Amino acid sequence: MTFAVTQHPLNPCRFDVYEVFVDQAAFQAHQARVKSSRWGAMTGNVERYYTVTGLA
Secondary structure: OEEEEEEOOOOOOOEEEEEEOOOHHHHHHHHHHHHOOHHHHHOOOOOOOOOOOOOO
């Protein structure tokens, strides 16, 4: 897995996240884990924009 978080240079309230997973099962496990975590609860109302590629 590859994971990187970068604070946006012009908007300090924005963080760009880049993740690469080994397969679809790893991605789905991550999504489920985040949803049930404290982080998931705390950031549930945060607006997200993302693109998922490479999944069947």
